[in-house]
Every structure is written in C-alpha cells, then in structure tokens.
Amino acid sequence: MKASLSLRLAAALMGAGLACASGTALAHGNVTCNAGPKENWKSLDTLKAKMTAEGWKITKAHPNKDCYEVYGITPEGDKVESFWHPVTLEKRLVLRRGQVLYKAP
Amino acid sequence: MVNGVGQMRSWRRIANVALAVLLALPLGLMLQGAQQEDWVLADALPPSGEAAALIMFAAMAIGPLARLAGGRSEAVRWLMRRRRNIGVVAFAYAALHLGIYIVDMGAFDLMLAEIGAPGIWTGWLALALMALPAAASNDRAMRFLRGWWKPVQRLVYPVVALTLVHWAILMYGWREPLVHVAPMLALYAAAVIRPLFARKRTDR
Numbered sequence: 001m002k003a004s005l006s007l008r009l010a011a012a013l014m015g016a017g018l019a020c021a022s023g024t025a026l027a028h029g030n031v032t033c034n035a036g037p038k039e040n041w042k043s044l045d046t047l048k049a050k051m052t053a054e055g056w057k058i059t060k061a062h063p064n065k066d067c068y069e070v071y072g073i074t075p076e077g078d079k080v081e082s083f084w085h086p087v088t089l090e091k092r093l094v095l096r097r098g099q100v101l102y103k104a105p
Numbered sequence: 106m107v108n109g110v111g112q113m114r115s116w117r118r119i120a121n122v123a124l125a126v127l128l129a130l131p132l133g134l135m136l137q138g139a140q141q142e143d144w145v146l147a148d149a150l151p152p153s154g155e156a157a158a159l160i161m162f163a164a165m166a167i168g169p170l171a172r173l174a175g176g177r178s179e180a181v182r183w184l185m186r187r188r189r190n191i192g193v194v195a196f197a198y199a200a201l202h203l204g205i206y207i208v209d210m211g212a213f214d215l216m217l218a219e220i221g222a223p224g225i226w227t228g229w230l231a232l233a234l235m236a237l238p239a240a241a242s243n244d245r246a247m248r249f250l251r252g253w254w255k256p257v258q259r260l261v262y263p264v265v266a267l268t269l270v271h272w273a274i275l276m277y278g279w280r281e282p283l284v285h286v287a288p289m290l291a292l293y294a295a296a297v298i299r300p301l302f303a304r305k306r307t308d309r
Contacts, residue, residue: 006259013230014266060145071147079215097224098274 031093033067033085041086044068050089067092074101120183128194131156132201146209151276153205154228157198158268159285161235164191165261166289169296189242192261196239199232224274231267234260 035041044061047068051058055075062069067083074080074094080101083093094102135149135156167181167188174181206228210216219225241250241257250257265286272282 006256006262010262010266013227013263014270018270059147060143062143071145073215077215078218079210097219097222098277099222099224 031067031083032065033083033092035066035086038086042089047084047086047089051084117183120180124187124191128160128191131160131198146205149205150202150209153198153202154272154275155285157195157202158272158282160191160195160198161261161264161268162286162289164188164195165265166292167191169289169292172296173292173299193239193242196235199235203228203232224271227267227271227274231264231271234267235264 044063047070048058048061051070051072056070056072058070058072060071063086064083066086068086070082070084072080072082074082078096078101081095082091082102084090085092090104091102092104093100131152135152138144138148138152167184171181171185207216220229238258238260240246241254247254269282269286273279276282
C-alpha cells in the first residue's frame with residue numbers, strides 16, 4: 001500500500017463516517033430546557049426516584065446548564081445519556097453515542 | 106570531549122525520564138479523577154481516548170518535524186529514536202480506552218446493540234487498524250514484513266480519520282478534535298510544501 005493509497009483509504013473512511021454521522025446529534029451542547037430560576041427546580045433525587053420507578057437504571061446524574069443530565073440504561077435496555085426538564089421532570093433528549101433516540105417535540 | 110559526552114548522556118537521561126513522565130501523565134490524571142466522590146468508570150472514557158489520540162498525533166508529528174529540521178538536531182534525532190515507543194504507548198492508551206468501555210458497558214448485548222452507531226464502529230475500526238502498526242513496532246516484525254512494514258505503519262492515516270469522526274460524534278463537536286490534530290497536520294503540510302519552494306528557488 002503506497003502513501004497515496006493509505007491516504008485515499010483515510011479519506012474514504014472519513015467520508016463513510018461523516019455520511020453515517022450526518023443524523024447524529026453534534027448539537028448536544030445546544031440542548032436547553034428553559035427551566036427558569038433554580039429555586040423552582042425539583043430535586044435531582046425526585047427525578048432519580050421517578051426514573052427508577054419507570055424502569056431506568058441510573059449511573060450518574062447532575063445539573064447541566066438549565067437541564068438535568070442523566071447517564072444510565074433505559075427501560076428498553078439502551079445505555080444512554082439523557083436530558084430532563086428540572087421543573088416538569090419531562091424527558092427532553094435521549095442520546096445513544098451521539099444518536100438521537102428521543103427528542104421532545 | 107569526555108565531559109561533552111557525559112553531558113550528552115545526562116541530557117538524554119533527563120529527556121528520557123521527562124518523556125516517560127509526560128506519557129504517564131494522562132494515566133496519573135485519570136487515577137486522580139477516580140478519587141472524586143461522584144466518579145463513575147465512564148468518566149475515564151474521554152480522557153483515555155484523548156490521551157490515545159494526542160499521543161498518536163504527537164508520534165506522527167515527529168516524522169515531518171525531522172524532515173523540516175533536516176535531521177541535524179540532536180533533539181530531533183533523539184525523538185526519532187523514540188517515535189516507535191511513543192506510538193506503542195498511544196496504542197496502550199487506546200487499548201485501555203476499549204477496556205474501560207467494555208467494563209463500563211458490562212454486557213455483550215449492550216455493546217452489540219450500539220455497534221452500528223457511527224460513534225462506536227469508527228472507534229472499533231480505528232483500534233483494529235491501529236493494532237496492526239502497533240504489533241509491527243518491533244525489530245522482528247520489521248525484518249519479517251520487509252517491504253510491507255511501511256504500508257502497515259501507514260495505516261495510521263485511516264486511523265487518524267476514524268479517530269476524528271469518533272471523537273467529534275461522541276464529544277458532540279468538531280472543534281476539540283480539530284484543535285488537537287491541527288499541529289500535526291500543520292507539520293505535515295509544512296514538510297510537503299517546503300521542498301516545493303526549495304525546488305522553485307533552485308530552478309531559477
């Protein structure tokens with residue numbers, strides 16, 4: 001394999017990766033919940049209890065900008081990163097390794 | 106003269122220790138991060154992957170740096186002799202990254218469920234391709250592979266492409282991977298462009 005061939009392979013793989021990645025959520029940083037003042041937020045423990053009751057297995061949870069970000073396994077068995085509204089505790093966005101599994105309307 | 110050789114030896118010894126410390130630093134930082142109260146294993150995934158990529162980019166940057174320096178600098182010659190080891194350390198971090206991923210996932214079916222995600226298959230393929238030059242980074246493999254040794258080493262180019270896509274998808278943006286790869290790409294570009302200008306000057 002000459003240098004040009006390995007570079008062509010690099011370009012092809014990058015192209016394939018980019019083509020497949022076109023539907024992924026590169027805009028994760030843009031997720032917002034418009035949750036308002038923090039004194040109105042429900043506690044993280046309340047969210048965890050709600051999620052556990054729904055069948056989620058939680059690995060880690062913390063506030064991220066104006067949302068709650070939770071890492072864990074969904075009731076369907078997918079390992080995901082999810083964003084929740086801190087006041088309504090509604091699910092806003094669920095991502096699996098960059099792929100959007102759920103996005104609130 | 107003897108004093109000069111002695112100074113050179115101590116310079117190299119210090120440089121060797123500094124390089125070893127530098128290469129071990131990401132591991133140290135990961136272990137330090139693990140002491141935090143809310144630490145989970147998945148927190149070690151980004152730093153281990155970043156260390157693998159950065160060290161690989163650094164190893165790849167040595168070649169064009171040597172071409173630009175013309176091989177005269179003792180420091181560059183020293184770096185050239187350590188390039189292979191630096192590349193192997195990059196692979197070791199990549200293997201650690203995979204190990205952390207496997208343990209964190211904890212179940213084969215969970216891994217299988219997401220293997221088709223672009224952020225994941227790019228990582229698997231990058232590591233599989235990286236394993237070949239890493240395995241060939243010794244004198245015995247060099248003698249065995251002969252003319253094939255260099256093509257095997259050049260598999261790092263597709264590995265870089267896959268790494269950038271993997272990184273951009275999983276860390277949700279291009280800025281971070283591109284900033285990290287830019288110095289290496291700039292050195293490659295400079296090493297390609299400089300001889301063209303040198304040729305033009307001699308043509309006149």
